[in-house]
Amino acid sequence: MTPAARKGAVQWNLRLYVAGQTPKCITAFANLKKLCEDRLGGNYSIEVIDLLKKPQLASGDQILAIPTLVRRLPTPIKKIIGDLSDTERVLVGLDLVVKK
């Protein structure tokens, strides 16, 4: 059991910034979904923000590259850039495993 998951009913609020359906964005979403199902046991919500449709939303989370995952909850806010295919790096970035 991971440290975060052990907290029980912690609600995870995640945002994925994409630019339409580029291959990396799709890959990122698929990876994220799988990871959440595997590690968060259903206690999560994913909000997909398409910056091609609403570029002004990039300012809020200071998005530079796409895709980018933002962990809104639990705090503090965390950001992971990329298609999330390196599971180990994502788990570290989300505080789901302790950095070695």
Add this chain to the structure above:
Amino acid sequence: MSAIERSQTRDALEELRARLRAAQEALDNVRGEVDAIVVEGSGGPEVYAVVNADQPYRTIVEEMQQGALVLTPTGDVFYCNRGFENMVGRRLEGVIGLPMTGFVAVADRPNLETLLAAGAGRLETVLRAADGTEMPVYVTASRFGGTPAHVCLVVTDLTEQKRQAAREALFAKEQAARAEAEAANRAKDQFLNMLSHELRNPIGVILNGVEVLDQTGSQEGGPVRIREVIRRQAHHLGKLLDDLLDVARVGQGKINLRQRPIDLADVVSTASEDHRSKIERAGISLTVSLPLAIVGVEGDRTRLVQTIGNLLDNARKWTAAGGRISVSLQQVGHVAEMRVRDTGIGIEPQMLGRIFDLFWQAQSSPGRSAGGLGIGLTLVRRLVELHGGSIEAASDGPGWGSEFIVRLPVTKASVSDEAKPPAPLHAASQRVLLIEDNADARNMVSLGLELLGQTVSTASNGETGIEMALADPPDVVIVDIGLPGLDGYEVGRRLRKALGARVRLVALTGYSQPEDRRRVRETGFDVHLVKPVVPADILREMTTMETKDTS
């Protein structure tokens, strides 16, 4: 520097480091894990996506009607196009990451798993949308990428195809049903035809027998009345048969009216007088009121007499003794309007539309059932319609009598007086040969003709008949068409060939279809008589032939 200031500086540094790390990460990833960047422009952030060389294919995939998916090696949806989104009624986010098997009907899941495990192949299955609706689809799978490979699926909607197939199947079924119904109908016609033939023969024999008894039997009251009953009932049977056959023939459009301008008043008068005795015997009074002027219609006299007769029969059947039947005719504009009104049991209002249906009879009052086959009114309507007219039934309800109104178009053509008086029944003695296999019919017809002064010899089959005719040529040969072995047509042909024009050939048949008449005529017969016939009819036809000859 105070402790607070130091702490603030440390936090600022920490934040700066985090930002640098993010920027570094972004730069590192531009080469690998990202394919779009955000640049702060004068009008706000702008997004620059890497346009791949496969962009055209992407566009095609997004625009196509079929569903297209990429599955992970474990069978989860990795990507789907807009077509698939529409099929399952969910957006991409609601599809990605879910197992593909969740989108098909439960029963088909093992099949889909087999297909995905194989990585290539085809499958017909049922797709389940978010709202539970199902869609028949065709799924094509192909492998993609390295090991373990992704699987690409193309999903085609089969709804329209299935609907078309169902329509075609239904159409084929309907056609088969129609063919079956038509075959059954033909069989019914053949049966009716045969039935009438088989029943006409005995009726003819009975009528002949009565005729013979009239001449030779007791002339006392009892026997005379009994003969009258037998004659009447036999005629009645014959009429029922005729009606039955007529209904079938009208239904098939096989009745050809011989229409000519006739006076409908004359027809109504004839038909009413024909039925007067029968009606009055039942204790019912009959009044007929006709216009003085001629009411001309394009009509087949025989069929119109039959029509009015059927209406009168119907009125008589449903009226008790002491009742009244009235027949009236009047011309209203260009329409001849004939009414047959009775004081009988009447008709329920809701039944008025149905009484012209075949085999329908008022079943509501079993005690008043008057027999019959329920075909008379059907035949009446069909005959009236064949004449371009219409018929309507009216009644004020049960117990208040009924009225039938027939309307026929009035013709402007001048009406010729074509009522022909029956030919006189005295004829010079002729030598007649009768070829008939039915012994009763043979005896009765020959006896009847002899009583009318003719010299008759008989044969029971075609071969003997021909031999006799050749050995001693008679004036007239009467041939039953339905002979066993050498049939009547063949006998007639051979006699005509051997004896030439000097012999008169009379055909007796139980069939009265137009094709039978044509065949009889083509074979060389002079006269065609349909059973039942009585000797007087035969003699009348023989006499008419002679009259035609001498004129």
